[in-house]
Amino acid sequence: DADVTQTPRNRITKTGKRIMLECSQTKGHDRMYWYRQDPGLGLRLIYYSFDVKDINKGEISDGYSVSRQAQAKFSLSLESAIPNQTALYFCATSKAGTAAYNEQFFGPGTRLTVL
Amino acid sequence: GEDVEQSLFLSVREGDSSVINCTYTDSSSTYLYWYKQEPGAGLQLLTYIFSNMDMKQDQRLTVLLNKKDKHLSLRIADTQTGDSAIYFCAETWNYGQNFVFGPGTRLSVLP
Numbered sequence: 001d002a003d004v005t006q007t008p009r010n011r012i013t014k015t016g017k018r019i020m021l022e023c024s025q026t027k028g029h030d031r032m033y034w035y036r037q038d039p040g041l042g043l044r045l046i047y048y049s050f051d052v053k054d055i056n057k058g059e060i061s062d063g064y065s066v067s068r069q070a071q072a073k074f075s076l077s078l079e080s081a082i083p084n085q086t087a088l089y090f091c092a093t094s095k096a097g098t099a100a101y102n103e104q105f106f107g108p109g110t111r112l113t114v115l
Numbered sequence: 116g117e118d119v120e121q122s123l124f125l126s127v128r129e130g131d132s133s134v135i136n137c138t139y140t141d142s143s144s145t146y147l148y149w150y151k152q153e154p155g156a157g158l159q160l161l162t163y164i165f166s167n168m169d170m171k172q173d174q175r176l177t178v179l180l181n182k183k184d185k186h187l188s189l190r191i192a193d194t195q196t197g198d199s200a201i202y203f204c205a206e207t208w209n210y211g212q213n214f215v216f217g218p219g220t221r222l223s224v225l226p
Contacts, residue, residue, distance in 0.1 A: 004157075035216075041218060042203065042216055043158075043219075092157075092158075094211070100145040100146055100210050101145075101163070101211060102146065102214060103163070104160075106158045108155075108157050109156070109157050
C-alpha cells in the first residue's frame with residue numbers, strides 16, 4: 001500500500017469552481033507539503049506544515065489555502081480555480097526533528113485541469 | 116533568495132555515461148539530494164550527500180560535490196532506458212527546515 005496517497009488523481013473543472021485536493025499519509029510524519037509542477041519550472045512550494053498547528057506559506061500561495069485536519073491529512077483548496085492553476089500537484093511528507101537530513105516522500109500526484 | 120539551477124534536458128545513448136549538473140547558492144546547505152521522477156509518478160529519493168563529503172558512490176551512481184563552486188553532479192554509468200526520467204537536485208539547510216528543489220533535468224536515453 002502507498003504511504004502517501006492523493007485524491008483525486010485527475011480532475012477537470014471550470015473557472016470559478018472551488019476545488020479541494022486531499023492528501024493522506026501512513027508514515028507517521030509530522031511535516032507535510034504541497035507543491036505544483038509545471039513544465040520547465042520544476043517544483044514550486046505552495047504551503048507546508050511542520051505539525052498540526054503549524055501552517056506556512058510557500059513560494060506561490062496566492063489563490064490557494066490549506067487545512068491540516070490531523071497529523072495524517074493535509075488538504076489543498078483552490079477557492080476559485082483559474083486556468084493558470086492547471087498543473088500537476090504533489091503532496092509530500094518528511095520526518096520532524098533536529099536532524100539536518102530531510103528526505104521528502106512524495107505522493108503520486110493529482111493532475112488538475114481548469115477550463 | 117536561494118536558487119538551484121539545472122539544465123533542463125540531456126540526451127545520451129544507451130550504455131554511455133550520463134552526467135547531470137546542478138548549482139546551488141546556499142553555502143550553509145548541509146545535505147544535497149538527487150530525486151528521480153519517472154513518468155506519471157511522484158519524486159523518489161535516488162541518493163544524497165552530506166556537505167562534508169566530496170564524493171559518494173552507490174552502484175552505477177556517483178555524486179560529486181564541489182563546495183567551493185557550489186556545484187553538484189550526478190553521474191550514471193552504463194545508462195539504461197529505465198533511467199529515462201526527470202532528475203531533481205535539492206538542498207536543505209537550517210536543520211532541514213529550509214529546502215529548495217531545482218527545476219529538474221529531463222534525461223532521455225536513446226537506443
